[in-house]
Amino acid sequence: MSTHLQTGAPPAVEGGPSGPRRRQPTGGPKGSGADRAVGAASQGVLVLWTVLVIAPLLWTLMSSFKTTQEIFASPFSLPTSLHLENYVNAWTLAGIGRYFANSVVVVTCALVLTMVLGSMSAYVLARFPFPGRGAVRTLIVAGLTFPVFLAVVPLFFILQQAGLLNTLPGLVAAYTAYAYPFTVFFLVSFFEDLPHEVAEAASIDGAGEWRTFFQVMLPMARPGMAAVAILNFVGLWNQFLLPVVLNSDQDSYVLTQGMASFASQAGYAVDFGALFAGAVTTIVPVLVVYLVFQRRLQGSVSAGSVK
Amino acid sequence: MAGAVAAGRRRRGASSSTPSPAPSRPGARGRRLSFDRVSLMVVFLGLPFAFYVVMVLYPFTQATYYSVTAWTGFSPEQPFVGLDNYVRLAGDAQFLNSLGNSLTLLVVVPAVTLVLSFALACVLTFGGSTAGAVRGLRGTAFYRVVSFFPYVVPAIVIGIIWSQVYNPSNGLLNGLLVGVGLDGFTDFAWLGQASTAMAATIAVIVWAFVGFYMVLFVAAIQNIDPELFEAARLDGAGRVRTALSIALPGIAGSVRTAYVYMGILALDAFVYMQALNPTGGPESSTLVVTQQVFTTAFAQGQFGIACAMGVVLAVVTLVFVGLVFGVARLLGVRGGARA
Numbered sequence: 001m002s003t004h005l006q007t008g009a010p011p012a013v014e015g016g017p018s019g020p021r022r023r024q025p026t027g028g029p030k031g032s033g034a035d036r037a038v039g040a041a042s043q044g045v046l047v048l049w050t051v052l053v054i055a056p057l058l059w060t061l062m063s064s065f066k067t068t069q070e071i072f073a074s075p076f077s078l079p080t081s082l083h084l085e086n087y088v089n090a091w092t093l094a095g096i097g098r099y100f101a102n103s104v105v106v107v108t109c110a111l112v113l114t115m116v117l118g119s120m121s122a123y124v125l126a127r128f129p130f131p132g133r134g135a136v137r138t139l140i141v142a143g144l145t146f147p148v149f150l151a152v153v154p155l156f157f158i159l160q161q162a163g164l165l166n167t168l169p170g171l172v173a174a175y176t177a178y179a180y181p182f183t184v185f186f187l188v189s190f191f192e193d194l195p196h197e198v199a200e201a202a203s204i205d206g207a208g209e210w211r212t213f214f215q216v217m218l219p220m221a222r223p224g225m226a227a228v229a230i231l232n233f234v235g236l237w238n239q240f241l242l243p244v245v246l247n248s249d250q251d252s253y254v255l256t257q258g259m260a261s262f263a264s265q266a267g268y269a270v271d272f273g274a275l276f277a278g279a280v281t282t283i284v285p286v287l288v289v290y291l292v293f294q295r296r297l298q299g300s301v302s303a304g305s306v307k
Numbered sequence: 308m309a310g311a312v313a314a315g316r317r318r319r320g321a322s323s324s325t326p327s328p329a330p331s332r333p334g335a336r337g338r339r340l341s342f343d344r345v346s347l348m349v350v351f352l353g354l355p356f357a358f359y360v361v362m363v364l365y366p367f368t369q370a371t372y373y374s375v376t377a378w379t380g381f382s383p384e385q386p387f388v389g390l391d392n393y394v395r396l397a398g399d400a401q402f403l404n405s406l407g408n409s410l411t412l413l414v415v416v417p418a419v420t421l422v423l424s425f426a427l428a429c430v431l432t433f434g435g436s437t438a439g440a441v442r443g444l445r446g447t448a449f450y451r452v453v454s455f456f457p458y459v460v461p462a463i464v465i466g467i468i469w470s471q472v473y474n475p476s477n478g479l480l481n482g483l484l485v486g487v488g489l490d491g492f493t494d495f496a497w498l499g500q501a502s503t504a505m506a507a508t509i510a511v512i513v514w515a516f517v518g519f520y521m522v523l524f525v526a527a528i529q530n531i532d533p534e535l536f537e538a539a540r541l542d543g544a545g546r547v548r549t550a551l552s553i554a555l556p557g558i559a560g561s562v563r564t565a566y567v568y569m570g571i572l573a574l575d576a577f578v579y580m581q582a583l584n585p586t587g588g589p590e591s592s593t594l595v596v597t598q599q600v601f602t603t604a605f606a607q608g609q610f611g612i613a614c615a616m617g618v619v620l621a622v623v624t625l626v627f628v629g630l631v632f633g634v635a636r637l638l639g640v641r642g643g644a645r646a
Contacts, residue, residue: 004550005604039434042434045430046431046450049427049454049517050450050454053453053454053456053457053514055479056479057460059472060468063471071477072477073477075478075479075481076482117358120352120354120355123351128344140359145567145624145628146621147574147597147617147620149577149596149617149620150366150370150371150614151363151366151370151609151617152600152604153366153370153373153604154365154366154370154373155366156605158362158365177358177361177362178362180355180359181359181363184464194510209341210343210346210347237460238460238462240462240463240578241578246587254462256463257463259461259463263582267406275467276471279464279467282464283461283464287456287459289459290459294452294455
């Protein structure tokens with residue numbers, strides 16, 4: 001990704017976030033009638049897409065306030081009243097509350113561990129030339145490329161031998177290990193792009209390598225760290241395969257697992273109102289995190305495409 | 308990356324009108340091996356990397372070894388059987404069916420997702436009026452934020468929601484279709500018929516990822532030199548021509564990366580399948596390799612065969628990644644998205 005070149009355009013025209021900036025031309029080269037039609041068609045396509053995205057989510061929210069009878073009656077009927085008992089049932093009877101707590105604990109621990117280990121490793125890989133560095137980088141990319149399904153069987157037995165199967169610490173270890181390559185991969189390019197002069201200055205001022213990292217480099221890397229942390233949070237919160245394989249004890253289920261087992265409970269006794277309520281409960285935390293940090297994330301997604 | 312940094316600095320009000328010069332390599336400092344440096348390297352890279360090797364890389368090699376044994380997991384011995392497992396798989400109709408389904412996903416899902424993402428990204432960045440500046444549409448920021456929603460929803464929940472949307476009797480989809488007068492769709496079982504189950508599943512995965520890649524492509528398109536768009540406009544290029552001749556080559560690196568990620572995801576697809584059709588769908592029409600690995604290992608305890616399936620999946624993945632990079636090189640795509 002190249003730096004955004006200022007191409008000599010006068011800064012009078014602020015293109016804003018919507019597209020490339022350019023000088024104001026002296027006149028549109030095309031007739032504006034057809035042009036407006038195209039513009040309207042573009043808007044139409046985007047509106048249609050937005051409806052497609054939002055409709056299932058809104059419908060889920062609406063259904064979460066309906067009794068199961070109301071849900072069976074019609075997909076469109078509005079809830080007669082806000083049936084919050086769906087949320088209560090999901091939270092207590094279906095155990096979503098406990099699973100939620102498990103998810104918070106596991107994801108928090110794994111996120112902190114991943115960010116600490118990942119940033120340290122990325123820093124060394126970015127700035128310390130040593131024999132075999134290329135091999136280490138290749139192995140980290142390999143971890144991103146190979147299907148996790150190839151590893152799940154041996155991983156199951158590794159955790160079993162370590163006595164960590166069906167425990168939250170074991171799950172934290174697995175989450176951390178599988179988020180590590182992505183984190184390192186992403187942060188290496190970030191540390192490479194940080195100016196070397198500052199580290200030089202710190203060294204001249206007598207700071208050791210350790211202190212340079214924690215007091216100089218890490219604060220400078222904050223934008224990149226934040227972006228990776230958000231992406232990792234979403235990824236860890238949504239993790240499904242690892243807990244299903246490594247964590248079969250119902251008491252230590254995480255939220256995604258709990259939702260899956262709730263949805264697949266045998267027969268037709270599923271409380272659909274509570275199922276929708278559980279879905280909303282699972283979505284809201286990530287959606288809130290995303291909306292709070294979305295500006296930062298939008299920027300980082302583009303950065304993430306950088307190889 | 309530098310672009311994002313510069314953008315960050317711009318937001319904080321510092322000027323970044325001149326790109327910073329390339330960092331100079333530090334001199335003697337980069338060479339000295341002091342205790343300080345070595346200890347940092349060991350703790351920062353050595354220990355975490357060792358942990359990663361044990362938890363991630365070692366299992367990959369272990370699985371490859373298990374795949375040539377007839378290990379059942381219940382007995383300590385792991386009899387070596389050579390390529391027997393692979394021979395069995397090659398003659399196993401159910402496995403070949405699931406492999407075919409996975410390959411279908413691999414061919415269809417990335418192509419459909421990325422074409423839609425690219426089209427939407429183009430509409431957002433230069434689909435606006437051609438009078439005045441080359442620009443996108445009003446409300447771009449809103450569209451970007453909303454399109455990203457499905458990406459942050461846990462995949463299992465996406466599956467659960469859509470299995471309800473597809474619900475024959477009280478789902479949103481049939482409700483809409485019958486509502487507009489298409490009575491033929493009353494109680495139509497989208498996920499319950501071999502003719503529609505796979506297409507319905509693909510639609511869900513596409514829905515989940517189009518927004519994410521749209522946002523990525525929008526960012527990449529905005530990094531193309533605006534002068535190029537102006538030149539194209541002055542030469543009389545229409546929007547489609549601009550998209551194909553300016554935008555697409557300009558973000559080829561991003562498209563390649565996205566294609567690889569999307570392909571790896573399509574070959575997995577485990578979560579979506581488990582949520583929409585846990586048993587493999589009508590006539591096993593949506594059964595995929597990852598589901599086979601899972602049931603073979605953890606329901607039937609045939610770890611040797613399951614690992615062989617995993618190896619087949621890994622080989623397919625690597626061939627796919629190699630193909631994407633090879634085709635990209637033939638087309639002259641430059642490394643990464645640094646274009």
